[in-house]
Amino acid sequence: MSVYFGVPLPPYEYSGGALKDYPDYFIAPYLEFLGRVFDDHNNRFNDKALKGYFWSKDILLQAFHDTASRDKTWNEYDLFKQVRTLLHERNYRLGLSTFTQANKFERYSTVEDYKRTFKLLATGNYSDVISVKDGRGSGYGALYWSTQVKSEIETVDADLYRILSTNYPAILFNKTIKTFGDVFSFSTNELMSSFSSTRDQLIAEGYKIDVWLNIEAYDNLHDDPCLPVDTAGSGLNRMLNRVTKSRIDRVLTHAGTTTQKIVSDAWDPCFTCSTANKTTPLKNQIMADKSRPIIAHCSLHSSYNRSVVVIGYNLYGETQGFTVDWPKYDGKRQVSSVYGYYFELDWGSHHHRVPSLAYIQMYDPYDVRDLADKGYIKVSANSGYHTCIFEYDYSRGNERLGQAIEKRKNYYRIQEKPLHRVYGQDLPFLLNKY
Numbered sequence: 001m002s003v004y005f006g007v008p009l010p011p012y013e014y015s016g017g018a019l020k021d022y023p024d025y026f027i028a029p030y031l032e033f034l035g036r037v038f039d040d041h042n043n044r045f046n047d048k049a050l051k052g053y054f055w056s057k058d059i060l061l062q063a064f065h066d067t068a069s070r071d072k073t074w075n076e077y078d079l080f081k082q083v084r085t086l087l088h089e090r091n092y093r094l095g096l097s098t099f100t101q102a103n104k105f106e107r108y109s110t111v112e113d114y115k116r117t118f119k120l121l122a123t124g125n126y127s128d129v130i131s132v133k134d135g136r137g138s139g140y141g142a143l144y145w146s147t148q149v150k151s152e153i154e155t156v157d158a159d160l161y162r163i164l165s166t167n168y169p170a171i172l173f174n175k176t177i178k179t180f181g182d183v184f185s186f187s188t189n190e191l192m193s194s195f196s197s198t199r200d201q202l203i204a205e206g207y208k209i210d211v212w213l214n215i216e217a218y219d220n221l222h223d224d225p226c227l228p229v230d231t232a233g234s235g236l237n238r239m240l241n242r243v244t245k246s247r248i249d250r251v252l253t254h255a256g257t258t259t260q261k262i263v264s265d266a267w268d269p270c271f272t273c274s275t276a277n278k279t280t281p282l283k284n285q286i287m288a289d290k291s292r293p294i295i296a297h298c299s300l301h302s303s304y305n306r307s308v309v310v311i312g313y314n315l316y317g318e319t320q321g322f323t324v325d326w327p328k329y330d331g332k333r334q335v336s337s338v339y340g341y342y343f344e345l346d347w348g349s350h351h352h353r354v355p356s357l358a359y360i361q362m363y364d365p366y367d368v369r370d371l372a373d374k375g376y377i378k379v380s381a382n383s384g385y386h387t388c389i390f391e392y393d394y395s396r397g398n399e400r401l402g403q404a405i406e407k408r409k410n411y412y413r414i415q416e417k418p419l420h421r422v423y424g425q426d427l428p429f430l431l432n433k434y
Contacts, residue, residue: 001049002049002051003045003049003050003051004050004051004052004053004054004093004095005041005050005052005053005054006053006054006055006056007034007053007054007055007056007083007094008033008034008037008056009055009056009057010026010030010079027079027082030079031082031083031086034083034086035086038053038086038087038090038092039090042090042092050092051092051093052087052092052093052094052095052128052129053083053087053092053093053094053095054094054095054096054097054129054131055080055083055094055095055096055097057097058097058098058099058133059096059097059098059099060098060099060100060101060107061098061099061100061109061114061117061118061121061132062100062101062107062109062113062114062117064077064098064117064120064121077126080094080096080126080127081124081125081126084125084126084127084128093128093129094127094128094129095127095128095129095130095131095212096121096126096127096129096130096131097131097133097214097265098130098131098132098133099132099133099135099138099140100114100132100133100135100140100141100191101135101140101141102135102140102141102142102184102185102186102187102188102191103139103140103141103164103168103183103184104182104183104184104185105168105170105171105183106140108185109185110185110186111185111186111190111191111194114191114194114195115194115195115198118130118195118198118199119198119202121209122198122199122202122207122209123202123207127209128208128209128210129209129210129211129212130195130209130210130211130212131211131212131213131214131263132191132192132195132211132212132213132214132259133214133215133216134188134192134213134214134215134216134251134254134255135188135216136160136188136216136247136250136251137163137216137217137218137219137220137240137243138163138216138220139160139163139164139167139168139220141184141187141188141191142157142160142180142183142184142187142188143157143160143187143188143189143250143251143253143254144156144157144180144184144187144189145187145189145388145389145390146187146190146389146390146391147376147389147391148180148389149179149180149181150179150180150181151179151180152178152179153178153179153180153183154178156180159219159221162219162221163219163220163221164183166220166221167220171183187254188251188254188255189254189255192211192213192254192255192258192259193255193258195211195258195259196211196257196258196259199211203352210259210260210261211258211259211260212259212260212261212262212263213251213255213256213258213259213261213262213263214263214264214265215248215251215252215262215263215264216264216265217242217243217247217248217264217265217266217270217271217282218240218241218242218243218266218270219240219241219242219243220240220241221240221241222239222240222241223241224241224242224275224276224277224278225239225240225241225242225275226239226240226241226242226269226270226273226275227239227269227273227275228269229269240270241275242269242270242271242273242275242278242282243270243282244278244282244285245282245285245286245289245292246385246386248282248286249292249294249384249385249386250385250386252294252296252312252313253294253295253296253312253385253386253387253388254296255296256294256296256297256312256313256354256357257296257297257311257312257353257354257357258353259353259354260352260353260354261354262354267283270282271283271286290314291314292314292383292384292385293312293313293314293315293317293320293381293382293383293384294312294313294314294315294381294384294385294386295310295311295312295315295379295380295381295384295386295387295388296311296312296313296357296388297309297310297311297312297388298310298311298377298379298388298389298390299390299392300377300390300392301361303394306364306368306371306394307361307362307363307364308322308324308326308338308361308362308364308365308377308379309359309360309361309362310322310340310359310360310362310379310381310388311347311357311358311359311360312357312358312381313356313357313358315340315358315360315381316340316343316345316358316360320339320340320381320382321337321338321339321381321382322337322338322339322340322362322379322380322381322382323335323336323337323338323379323380323382324336324337324338324362324365324377324378324379325377325378325379326365326366326371326375326377327371327372327375327376327377328366328370328371328372329369329370329371329372329373331372334365334366334370336365336366337365338362338363338364338365339362339363340360340361340362340363341361341362341363342360342361343358343359343360343361344358344359344360345358347359373393373394373395374392374393374394374395375391375392376389376390376391376392377389377390377392
């Protein structure tokens with residue numbers, strides 16, 4: 001078990017509704033105070049579960065980029081470097097809890113904007129862990145696939161539509177604002193996938209940074225709230241609706257392979273309360289349903305091997321089946337039932353993701369010549385709550401299967417030895433001259 005305490009925050013002073021920058025004379029005594037707190041904790045909890053500290057306030061990533069890039073003597077974000085130095089001297093890590101805004105009714109940014117901010121945090125020695133909220137519960141983000149950009153929110157995610165209609169009445173009264181594309185500039189899947197690939201690149205360059213997915217286990221609604229409200233503010237000090245295990249699984253379906261750890265704020269009350277409509281606490285639902293399969297990623301293996309691949313949780317059961325909805329070359333769609341045949345149960349550990357993630361490659365539900373060169377595929381795990389959807393396009397150049405199918409009979413795939421994994425599937429075909 002790993003424990004992260006909250007960093008004692010400095011006093012905040014506002015002027016005209018805006019947070020004032022800290023004066024120079026304030027910084028030294030504040031850091032001295034933190035050093036004494038950290039030393040006390042180090043003496044009491046050294047070599048135990050305490051691994052680090054989190055800044056005790058959520059940070060809007062775009063606001064960080066705007067402020068940190070200004071030419072100023074001091075601001076809140078400069079403190080992160082100082083606090084991180086104090087913690088590293090005691091072998092602790094500093095984490096930042098962040099959120100983003102994809103909602104066009106807010107101060108939204110693009111995925112590229114947030115990607116630049118993420119790199120600034122990682123390369124500027126501001127933090128060791130960046131925890132990112134999924135945004136679904138607050139209405140700042142949404143869980144949808146690329147094929148659903150033009151889908152109506154109310155049809156795909158009715159509770160999200162209720163949140164948006166409550167907090168942004170224009171959505172309710174403007175009948176032209178209906179789809180995910182109307183309201184959001186990007187999905188949670190797009191954002192977290194971008195952070196994941198950026199983090200992998202930074203690790204390869206020698207930086208040390210982890211990304212955590214912070215699941216909002218609440219809905220910003222107030223008709224079935226968790227009570228009593230946490231007025232002390234140790235968790236959530238607002239009256240909010242709690243969610244179900246299915247909602248937790250849905251976030252994992254869209255972002256569960258992108259991070260090193262999955263966390264959630266406000267254990268009490270979000271996971272412990274019972275409500276009028278949800279009489280079983282969320283923690284009990286999770287324990288009773290902990291073996292349910294969750295697909296957290298789906299794709300074709302590659303243009304050279306067009307087998308369906310899934311990565312997720314609880315997918316390696318001996319009798320675990322899958323349903324694949326795929327496009328045929330003649331323009332029709334086919335629904336097939338399949339099973340996995342190749343498993344990497346250590347995929348999460350091997351790729352520095354959540355250790356319980358497993359990789360499965362399925363038996364092909366089609367003759368590869370029947371699969372369209374371009375389209376989308378839907379994959380679901382039998383008894384799982386949610387479906388994973390991905391698009392692909394192999395209609396250009398040498399990737400076009402219909403033009404190359406006869407030629408490929410004369411090709412073979414190089415294999416590396418010792419062959420611990422199916423490395424060969426990632427390699428192009430080479431001409432077989434023998």
